[in-house]
Amino acid sequence: MDFAPSPEHEAFRKVVREFAEAEIAPHAADWDRDHHFPVETVRKMGDLGLFGLPFPVEYGGAGSGLLTLSIAIEEIARVDASMAITLEAAVGLGANPIFRFGTAEQKQRWLPDLVAGRALAGFGLTEPEAGSDAGATRTRAELSDGEWVINGEKSFITNSGTPITSLVIVTARTGPGEISTIIVPSGTAGFVVDPPYRKMGWRASDTHGLHFEDCRVPEENLLGERGRGFRQFLAILDDGRVAIAAMAVGIAQACLEHSVAYAREREAFGKPIGTYQGVAFRCADMAVAVDAARLLTYRAAWLHDAGRPFRQEAAIAKLYASEIAVDASRHATQIFGGYGFVDETPVSRFYRDAKALEIGEGTSEIQRFVIARGLGLPL
Numbered sequence: 001m002d003f004a005p006s007p008e009h010e011a012f013r014k015v016v017r018e019f020a021e022a023e024i025a026p027h028a029a030d031w032d033r034d035h036h037f038p039v040e041t042v043r044k045m046g047d048l049g050l051f052g053l054p055f056p057v058e059y060g061g062a063g064s065g066l067l068t069l070s071i072a073i074e075e076i077a078r079v080d081a082s083m084a085i086t087l088e089a090a091v092g093l094g095a096n097p098i099f100r101f102g103t104a105e106q107k108q109r110w111l112p113d114l115v116a117g118r119a120l121a122g123f124g125l126t127e128p129e130a131g132s133d134a135g136a137t138r139t140r141a142e143l144s145d146g147e148w149v150i151n152g153e154k155s156f157i158t159n160s161g162t163p164i165t166s167l168v169i170v171t172a173r174t175g176p177g178e179i180s181t182i183i184v185p186s187g188t189a190g191f192v193v194d195p196p197y198r199k200m201g202w203r204a205s206d207t208h209g210l211h212f213e214d215c216r217v218p219e220e221n222l223l224g225e226r227g228r229g230f231r232q233f234l235a236i237l238d239d240g241r242v243a244i245a246a247m248a249v250g251i252a253q254a255c256l257e258h259s260v261a262y263a264r265e266r267e268a269f270g271k272p273i274g275t276y277q278g279v280a281f282r283c284a285d286m287a288v289a290v291d292a293a294r295l296l297t298y299r300a301a302w303l304h305d306a307g308r309p310f311r312q313e314a315a316i317a318k319l320y321a322s323e324i325a326v327d328a329s330r331h332a333t334q335i336f337g338g339y340g341f342v343d344e345t346p347v348s349r350f351y352r353d354a355k356a357l358e359i360g361e362g363t364s365e366i367q368r369f370v371i372a373r374g375l376g377l378p379l
Contacts (some may be wrong), residue, residue, distance in 0.1 A: 005298070009071060009114035015374040017077040019048055020083075028080035031204035032349050038204065039163055042086060045064070046117015048074075049227035050091055055099055066239065067307035070246035070297060077250025081353035084247045087359075089158040089205075090114070092240040094121030097169050097181065101232055103223030108181065112165060119128040122160035124170040124184075124210055127153060132366050133229060133319075137179055139212065141172035148174075148182050150190070152209040156360075161208040168210065171229050179229040188213030201352035238311050240361045241318035242304060245297040248321035248357045251350050252293060255325075255332035258284045258347055259324040262336055273335070282331045289328065293321035301327055312374040322357035329354040353368045 005013070023044055036153055045051065053059030053069045062068075069091060077084035095114040098106055098121075113119035130136040150172055154160075160168050167185045174180040194209035215299025225231050260283055263274030273279045296317040303310035329351040333340035340347045358364045362364055373379050 002073050005067075005071070007130055009068065009097075012068060013071050013075060015074050016048075016234075017052070017078070020076050020079045023078040024076065024083050027202070028082070029083065029343065029346070029349065031080070031271055033203075033343065035140040035198065035203045037206045038083075041083065041163070042120070042162075043085070043117060045076075045087060050087055051095070051117040052115035053096065053109065053237065054091065056248075059099075059107065062114045065301070066242055066298040067301040067305055070301045073243055073246040074250040074253070074294075074297075075128060077247040078254045081247060081251055081350070081356075082202050084250060084376050085158060085202055085205050085356075086120075088240070088243045088247060090120045091125070092124035092243050094159060094169070094234065095276070096239060097236055097248075098183070098221060099230065100235070100353065101228075103220075106223070110167065110183070119164050119166035120137050120162055121156045122168040122210075122289070123162070123233075123275040124154040124157050124168045125158070126154050126155050131155075133364055134233065135179070137171050139172040141168065141180065141182055142169075143174075143219060144216075146219050148219060148221065149174075150182065150184065150217070152212050156207055157203060157210055158207050160206065160210055161196065162206045164313075165206075169223060170212070171233060174226055176230075176330060178227040181223040181232055182217060182224050183223055184212070184215060184217055184298075188215055188217060201356050202228075202319060202350075202353070227318070237361055238314050239304065241314040241367070242297060242300045242310075244357055244361050245293065245314075245317040245321035248325035248354070249294045249297055250288065251354050251357070252286070252290045252326045252328040255292055255328040255347060255350055256283065258345070259283050259286065259332045259335045262345075265296040281336055282335060285334065285369075286331055289324040293317070293324050296320055305336070312371060315362075315367045315370040315374070316360065319364055319371065322354075323364060325354040325357050361369070 050072050052061035053064045057063050073084050073088050097108050141148045141150045165186050170182050170184050192211040192212045197207050263279050266273045300310050300313040300317040332347040333351050336347050339345050
């Protein structure tokens with residue numbers, strides 16, 4: 001059993017790391033402070049091929065797997081979680097549903113631009129009254145004269161209002177006990193994008209509430225089979241949980257690296273603080289947790305790429321990695337002391353960014369529910 005990434009994976013990691021350190025890291029603090037979504041940098045990520053990694057060559061993709069995408073997300077998150085979630089949501093929640101469930105016509109129409117990073121897509125699942133209980137969706141879509149008429153609202157939708165957002169995939173009730181997914185192009189009459197949220201973290205990513213007021217789209221914008229929307233988004237979230245775990249690994253790795261560097265340089269009582277066990281052991285514990293989280297994440301991605309069941313492993317990776325990212329950012333802030341509490345150092349940003357990982361694409365509580373059900377417990 002070989003847990004080492006292939007030479008090709010490591011060569012790819014090097015390319016993404018160099019890009020992230022040159023094009024993202026120098027600007028991440030400013031973007032975070034200004035709540036600025038850097039469209040040109042997103043386009044450069046597209047030019048690098050990051051948005052097309054898991055998709056076939058026929059749509060402009062690279063034909064790689066979830067493991068390759070996870071490495072890319074990890075390396076971007078190592079310098080900026082906002083750009084990492086932009087990539088993760090664009091691929092996993094925007095393009096992937098169309099690739100997996102779309103008709104040939106829908107794929108030809110939408111995927112080339114999404115895969116190239118020329119356009120982004122959002123996934124309208126969460127609602128004010130339907131978060132973890134996604135089955136409580138209240139948004140409705142009714143067929144009328146060959147069109148879906150959509151009414152309702154969505155909350156916390158990533159990549160839904162950028163200058164290059166081309167569509168949002170919306171879950172809606174299309175009949176009694178029936179949830180379906182529908183493609184709504186940006187600019188459609190009755191599709192209202194609310195002002196961006198002012199967020200604690202992920203400040204440079206794009207997040208909005210959405211309203212649908214007699215929003216009409218063609219009947220052929222139905223994505224997949226009518227009434228299969230619930231099963232579709234559960235499958236999409238399985239993939240996304242691996243990607244979120246990769247984000248968490250990147251943040252935790254960054255916290256470890258910054259902590260070790262600071263512990264070597266910062267002196268207290270005449271010695272570098274890394275010579276004291278209270279600091280050195282924190283770093284050691286962080287290193288163990290990061291390594292374990294990375295292995296869990298790569299295992300889940302490998303199972304996915306091998307076509308084997310991975311739902312349980314995805315939930316385990318997402319739960320563990322997201323919680324150790326929060327822990328690592330807290331430890332890093334403690335090691336930096338007062339400097340960790342101000343924005344002169346990146347760890348304060350990582351501390352704010354890490355928390356969302358325990359919430360998005362299934363809270364820690366939902367992951368424990370999935371894992372317990374996978375153990376055969378009668379929840």
